[in-house]
Amino acid sequence: MTWDNFLMAGLDELKPQRREYLLWFYGRHLGAEPEDVDRLVRESDNRPCAVPISALEMNTAPLPANATTPVAKIRNRLIATYGPTCMTCPTPGDRVDHDHVTGLVRGLLCNWCNGRVDLCLHVNGCAFADYLTTPPAAGLRIRYPNRGRPARPAALDAAGRRARREEIATLRTPPCAPCA
Numbered sequence: 001m002t003w004d005n006f007l008m009a010g011l012d013e014l015k016p017q018r019r020e021y022l023l024w025f026y027g028r029h030l031g032a033e034p035e036d037v038d039r040l041v042r043e044s045d046n047r048p049c050a051v052p053i054s055a056l057e058m059n060t061a062p063l064p065a066n067a068t069t070p071v072a073k074i075r076n077r078l079i080a081t082y083g084p085t086c087m088t089c090p091t092p093g094d095r096v097d098h099d100h101v102t103g104l105v106r107g108l109l110c111n112w113c114n115g116r117v118d119l120c121l122h123v124n125g126c127a128f129a130d131y132l133t134t135p136p137a138a139g140l141r142i143r144y145p146n147r148g149r150p151a152r153p154a155a156l157d158a159a160g161r162r163a164r165r166e167e168i169a170t171l172r173t174p175p176c177a178p179c180a
Contacts, residue, residue: 010038013123018132021101025118028155037121044121070145071096078108078137086110087136088117088127098144099135105142106135 011019011034026032026040074096086093086109093108097117109117113128120128156164 010042014041015133017099017102021099021118021132022121024101024155031161033158041121041123044123074105074142074144075108077140077142078105081140082108082136084108086113088113088131096144103143103146104135105137105140105144107131107137 011022014022022037022041023034026037027034032040075094078096079093084092087107088109089112091110091112093110095109095111095114097106097109097114098104099106100118117128117131120126120132122129124130124133
């Protein structure tokens with residue numbers, strides 16, 4: 001891809017799984033339509049993702065290495081395979097990151113990066129985009145434990161969201177006499 005094309009890169013330039021995830025994430029959480037997400041991806045070149053420079057920017061206590069929870073076992077396996085640092089910055093990694101659509105573990109991130117990685121809209125050229133495009137732990141095929149929670153329902157399309165809002169509006173009780 002040349003620099004001229006990079007500025008026009010949109011959803012079509014992303015791998016199908018990444019494109020599906022961005023549409024799900026921004027559609028579900030922000031109510032964005034696919035054309036809005038495409039516009040955000042196209043404009044993302046002007047807004048670089050910030051990656052922490054040092055551990056001074058981190059505010060998390062280290063997690064115990066001898067924990068026996070399912071997530072701790074995955075974390076220990078990732079540390080044994082890839083080392084203890086975050087996969088997008090040079091700080092210690094302490095969070096197991098996973099794809100919320102597929103449920104597969106993507107890698108080990110620090111707390112700061114884990115809270116921001118899904119907001120990255122870049123096609124390439126930033127640490128988050130490279131991490132999301134080719135997740136380091138994808139080859140391990142580890143499924144993140146669901147902990148007994150029911151699976152998330154599929155995201156609604158625009159018509160479904162509109163119908164849900166109308167349904168909720170009919171459920172609202174009318175104001176009482178003093179408030180009316």
